Amino acid sequence: MSYLSISNVTKQFGDTVVVDNFNLEIGKGEFVSFLGPSGCGKTTTLRMVAGFENPTSGKILLDGADITDKAPNQRNVGMIFQSYALFPNMTVAQNIGFGLKVRKEADAVVKQRVSEMISLINLEAHANKYPYQLSGGQQQRVSLARALAIRPQVLLLDEPLSALDAKIRVSLRSEIRSIQKSLGITAIFVTHDQEEALSISDRIVVMNAGEMEQVGTPFEIYNFPKTRFVANFVGSLNTADAEVVDTAKGLVSVDGVQFTSAEGTKGRNKGDKVKVAIRPERFSFATQQHKDNVVDAIIENITFLGSVVRIQIKIGNTSFNMDTFNNPFLELPKIGSKQQVTCSKEAVLVLDE
Amino acid sequence: MKFLNRLRKFPFLAWLWFLLGALYFVLPLLATFEFSLSWDPAVPFKAYQRAFEDVRFWRSFIASNVFAVITIIACIILVVPTAYWIRLRLPQARRIVEFITLMPFVVPAIILVFGLIRVYSTPFTIPFTNIVFMQALTQFKAGTNILIVAGYMVLAMPYMYRSVDTGMRTVDILTLTEAAQSLGASWFVIITRVILPNIRSALLSGALLTFAIVVGEVILASFLGVNAFGPYLFLLGQHRAYEPAALSFVSFLLTWIAMGMIQLVTGGQNQTAGGH
Ligand SMILES: Nc1ncnc2c1ncn2[C@@H]1O[C@H](COP(=O)(O)OP(=O)(O)OP(=O)(O)O)[C@@H](O)[C@H]1O
Ligand SMILES: [Mg+2]
Numbered sequence: 001m002s003y004l005s006i007s008n009v010t011k012q013f014g015d016t017v018v019v020d021n022f023n024l025e026i027g028k029g030e031f032v033s034f035l036g037p038s039g040c041g042k043t044t045t046l047r048m049v050a051g052f053e054n055p056t057s058g059k060i061l062l063d064g065a066d067i068t069d070k071a072p073n074q075r076n077v078g079m080i081f082q083s084y085a086l087f088p089n090m091t092v093a094q095n096i097g098f099g100l101k102v103r104k105e106a107d108a109v110v111k112q113r114v115s116e117m118i119s120l121i122n123l124e125a126h127a128n129k130y131p132y133q134l135s136g137g138q139q140q141r142v143s144l145a146r147a148l149a150i151r152p153q154v155l156l157l158d159e160p161l162s163a164l165d166a167k168i169r170v171s172l173r174s175e176i177r178s179i180q181k182s183l184g185i186t187a188i189f190v191t192h193d194q195e196e197a198l199s200i201s202d203r204i205v206v207m208n209a210g211e212m213e214q215v216g217t218p219f220e221i222y223n224f225p226k227t228r229f230v231a232n233f234v235g236s237l238n239t240a241d242a243e244v245v246d247t248a249k250g251l252v253s254v255d256g257v258q259f260t261s262a263e264g265t266k267g268r269n270k271g272d273k274v275k276v277a278i279r280p281e282r283f284s285f286a287t288q289q290h291k292d293n294v295v296d297a298i299i300e301n302i303t304f305l306g307s308v309v310r311i312q313i314k315i316g317n318t319s320f321n322m323d324t325f326n327n328p329f330l331e332l333p334k335i336g337s338k339q340q341v342t343c344s345k346e347a348v349l350v351l352d353e
Numbered sequence: 354m355k356f357l358n359r360l361r362k363f364p365f366l367a368w369l370w371f372l373l374g375a376l377y378f379v380l381p382l383l384a385t386f387e388f389s390l391s392w393d394p395a396v397p398f399k400a401y402q403r404a405f406e407d408v409r410f411w412r413s414f415i416a417s418n419v420f421a422v423i424t425i426i427a428c429i430i431l432v433v434p435t436a437y438w439i440r441l442r443l444p445q446a447r448r449i450v451e452f453i454t455l456m457p458f459v460v461p462a463i464i465l466v467f468g469l470i471r472v473y474s475t476p477f478t479i480p481f482t483n484i485v486f487m488q489a490l491t492q493f494k495a496g497t498n499i500l501i502v503a504g505y506m507v508l509a510m511p512y513m514y515r516s517v518d519t520g521m522r523t524v525d526i527l528t529l530t531e532a533a534q535s536l537g538a539s540w541f542v543i544i545t546r547v548i549l550p551n552i553r554s555a556l557l558s559g560a561l562l563t564f565a566i567v568v569g570e571v572i573l574a575s576f577l578g579v580n581a582f583g584p585y586l587f588l589l590g591q592h593r594a595y596e597p598a599a600l601s602f603v604s605f606l607l608t609w610i611a612m613g614m615i616q617l618v619t620g621g622q623n624q625t626a627g628g629h
Contacts, residue, residue, distance in 0.1 A: 079535035089550040099536035
């Protein structure tokens with residue numbers, strides 16, 4: 001049983017199709033992220049759920065009721081904006097109580113709920129401050145409390161962390177996730193930051209140019225990208241031109257160097273031009289135990305990225321990145337030296353060109 | 354050494370310009386004040402006494418104040434929703450409306466008042482019949498008052514529109530509206546509880562400008578035959594010497610007090626407008 005159902009939703013502005021035939025079923029209490037590059041239609045889709053845009057065609061159902069044409073203030077949907085959008089003329093407590101006051105809740109109820117919310121976001125000391133007296137992270141927490149105070153059926157978050165600095169971004173996203181889990185609230189989270197999406201979502205919708213590329217758990221999206229776009233957009237990825245060598249064994253060749261792919265080359269013919277994709281962290285230096293995909297490589301360059309060391313290697317005539325974890329005892333090869341590297345059969349993805 | 358350093362940092366040029374500007378405004382005012390005191394050296398405030406004794410002064414001054422308040426209220430009711438709607442839904446209409454708000458600068462008040470008189474000095478009939486459903490507005494006092502307030506609204510609109518529009522730009526009106534909507538607020542609640550409080554300082558400055566225009570206005574009032582403060586001061590200036598100077602000085606003071614009050618009221622507001 002899905003709780004929020006977006007079916008066949010299309011949105012056009014004039015002649016440009018911004019969201020194309022969007023279909024998604026979201027379960028109650030689920031945390032779904034929309035992930036995609038700038039301009040791919042994430043915000044527009046979210047705004048259609050909120051009621052700020054009307055779909056050109058298609059339907060949106062919430063808990064069985066058709067809300068496609070309902071006004072935003074009739075929907076019981078909470079919205080969090082990138083710019084916080086707190087009312088500058090109201091204190092923290094007044095901001096949080098606004099939605100309840102509008103609903104004409106009794107004063108005692110408002111007071112009770114506001115203080116609950118304030119302790120939920122740990123801002124007890126700031127209840128009577130104005131938004132301009134708070135930091136960005138605090139403001140966004142107030143905005144979260146304000147949206148949750150009305151007990152919305154769905155919580156919509158449009159890049160809520162983009163305006164914050166890196167440390168706060170990470171701590172606030174886990175705070176959002178834990179609050180969402182403890183309240184069991186259904187949430188849609190828009191982001192163009194793949195790490196953010198991977199770390200907090202139950203499911204991710206990867207979008208590209210108005211279309212859904214893939215829907216799946218973070219694990220599926222990262223490890224089994226269905227399209228080249230997803231593979232490229234989520235995580236970093238080496239791609240190289242290749243040719244199918246043997247369809248039965250799943251053999252492909254990159255500049256004459258052969259790789260075996262576990263998923264095989266079904267539906268393709270010998271000699272077809274394809275792309276192989278291998279994530280940098282799937283490469284490692286080969287030892288005696290390794291049997292599959294052991295190939296020769298020249299070390300071209302080495303870069304420290306903090307916890308990870310990125311080694312640029314050349315296989316055939318193609319450059320690949322290889323990531324290994326950093327540690328003080330790591331013995332790195334010399335630049336220019338020849339090494340044997342390897343990756344598992346499962347790590348080799350064969351994609352259409 | 355220290356003194357020299359400080360001297361070097363002191364922005365001489367900026368202060369020079371400021372002083373020149375201040376002199377430009379203050380000197381005429383001082384001269385007026387000085388002149389208003391010079392009627393009778395024995396009774397320094399004689400001009401003020403005389404001016405305030407005159408019943409016609411009070412009548413016209415109060416009438417102008419009432420007109421100003423009505424104009425301000427009507428203008429706010431007209432301009433705030435208009436500016437709001439244009440920012441929200443019709444950004445492409447911005448240019449047209451800005452052009453319209455420039456019209457009162459281009460069309461002189463004298464043309465405006467003759468236009469008003471021409472159109473509203475004949476009775477209104479129901480189209481295609483001779484049945485009169487309203488007298489000509491210029492024929493009765495309430496009608497003239499309506500006309501003059503309408504005229505004042507035209508004159509004040511550019512100032513009101515521009516300050517309201519600027520006020521709406523400093524707070525992100527679009528996102529605040531959407532936030533309020535998603536919390537369940539109706540249009541009325543959004544305008545009265547979210548928009549108006551956040552453009553308070555803009556409204557106040559628009560209102561002050563409107564006030565200044567209406568209270569000092571001469572042309573509309575004299576041609577429509579309304580006993581307003583402007584024509585009174587004008588007439589007085591033709592027959593008397595000292596009282597007009599006294600009254601001018603008083604109206605200057607009033608304006609300055611109003612401006613000071615706006616600074617006081619909006620001082621805390623400016624910080625909230627920024628957001629961060
Ligand atoms: N009101 C509008 N009128 C016309 N075009 C619009 C309108 N709103 C959005 N668009 C267009 O729709 C496309 C998708 O916009 P949208 O805001 O949904 O992208 P997004 O995925 O949220 O991007 P970002 O990550 O930059 O926020 C963009 O090309 C944008 O120019
Ligand atoms: Mg967006």
